[in-house]
Amino acid sequence: MKLILVRHTAVAGVQGLCYGRTEVALADSFPADAEAVRAALPPGPWVLQASPAQRCRRLADRLGGPVGIDPRLHELDFGAWEGQSWDDLxxxxxxxxxxxxxxxxxxxxxxxxxxxxxALAFAADMARRHPGACVVAVTHAGVIRALLAARRGIPYADAFSIAVPPGSVHRLEAAA
Structure with a gap:
């Protein structure tokens, strides 16, 4: 199975804000950003999956085809800190x-x-259910960093050294 991880595109109004599961607005550049993501993907067909967050679902919808929503693709849950300013914590x-x-x-x-x-359970499940397929997962930086760190043998403590800018596309082969 090929697993392609896509980070949602740029968001707006989050400067200094702790958000993981908090719903936030997409930047005004969303139409162009979504088109750039689409152009970076291989031709379909794909098994398209997305985080429940609207910023991921909207991008997945733009990519076309049926979209499965999988809560395992959600960003880190910051609990009581969600939606607060980092400076106020x-x-x-x-x-x-x-x-x-x-x-x-x-x-x-x-x-x-x-x-x-x-995240690893999601990848293993997709490999079991869709061997030989190309799975495109629209998700968040945390999920992508976790999967890439595990694949590359990078300790989780160093996962933030992996660059995952908004709208970025990351390919994993034979993910399991």
Whole structure:
């Protein structure tokens, strides 16, 4: 199976905001950004999957074909921090989480390991259900970093060294 991971396109109004599962608006450049993503993808057919977030669903809809919505593709759940300004978060809690985000979770949220576990389960499930197919998953930077780190043998603590800009396309072969 070929797995193509696509990060949603640029968003608007999130400067300094902690958002993972929070719904945020797409940038005004969305039509052109979506077309650039489409042009970067191989010809279909694909099995098209998307995170439940509107920023992912809208892009997947633009790519065409039926879209499966899979909650395992959701971004990191920041729990009580969702939608708050990073500057307004309690500094000791934020520092503690930043130092141990791989296994620690924000209050009421999830750790990076939790995210990676569900992302890896998604990839394995797609490989089982669609051998030989090309699966395109429209998702978030966290999910993409987790899958690429696992594939490349990069420790999760270093996953943020992997560049995943908005609208980027990342290919994995024989994902399982």
């Amino acid at each position: 309690p500094r000791p809690e934020l520092d503690r989480w930043c130092a141990g985000f791989v296994t620690l979770s924000p209050p009421g949220g999830e750790s990076f390991t939790d995210l990676a576990t569900r």
